[in-house]
Amino acid sequence: METQTMLDRNYLWKDRIYPAEERPGKMDIILKGKRGRLLCTYFMSGGAGRHPVVIICHGFPGNERNMDLAAALRRVGFHVMTFHYSGSWGSDGNFSLGNCLEDLEKVFDYVVKEEELHADPDRIFLWGHSMGGFLAYHMAVHRSPGYREKQKITEPVTRPAGAVLAMPADFVAMMQKAGKDPVFREQSLEMMREGADWLVGTSAELLYREAAGMGESNLMERLLDFVADVPMLLINGLEDDMIPSEIALDRMTEKAEELGSTCISRIDLKTDHMAADRRCELTEVTADWLIGQCR
Helix, strand or coil, rough: CCCCCCCHCCCCCCCCCCCEEEEEEEEEEEEEEEEEEEEEEEEECCCCCEEEEEEEECCCCCCCCCHHHHHHHHCCEEEEEECCCCCEEECCCCCCCCHHHHHHHHHHHHHHCCCCCEEEEEEEEEECCCHHHHHHHHHHHHHCCHHHCCCCCCCCCCCEEEEEEECCCCCCHHHHHHCCCCCCCCCCHHHHHHHCECCCCCCHHHHHHHHHHHHHHCCHHHHHHHHCCEEEEEEEEECCCCCCCHHHHHHHHHHHHHHHCCCCCEEEHHHHHHHCCCHHHHHHHHHHHHHHHHC
């Protein structure tokens, strides 16, 4: 199937009318993951041929699903995949950070291989908010050439074309900070307690221990060495009082500058962690960057 270039920013905020046979659509998909069902929804843009795809990774615990962003990107010309991690919102199994990373790998590879989705395998992007940004970053770097060469991994994989990280929450760095700052520790645990009530098979304490264990392997610091390999847009909320930029974004920005990366860009929005009063601006900067990557 031929790849078509149908991206048009003019339709970001207005309806795009197609012939009846090429009308946009939606597919409800149940994938078989390692822990059972993964519940997914695939928003298909209109028009014939393959389209670039954006996989949206929601945050913790997933109350904000960013469906406004999905609808806008579909009008522009992207197919959009949304999904729920194991142990969340009806997907089977228990919730954990490690399970979430496995779930994202499963969804990404499904989008690459499933012909019915009409995806362009060379233009599959990740978009992650908060914890979803943490997951998108990890997967993008794990599949980068530099990381795989360093780890002597020879198995071929399809790499993401790029990743957008919106107010990313690096749980590992959060737990490292929490170990030194009792006030921040209690704030972080309280946030996790509130989120864990929506999820299956987890608790704030379990998540804390898992993130702390990942920190013992110095995971983020190792991954930062490969940040220059992956095209990324970092979106920061200047009024974010949940996840300070020093937790992840500042470190990524500094490392990219140190490595002389030309494929990492950062935008600061005057908004909070959920971009509650800047949804249109969040959508616009996302669409502009993604369209730019497809040229």
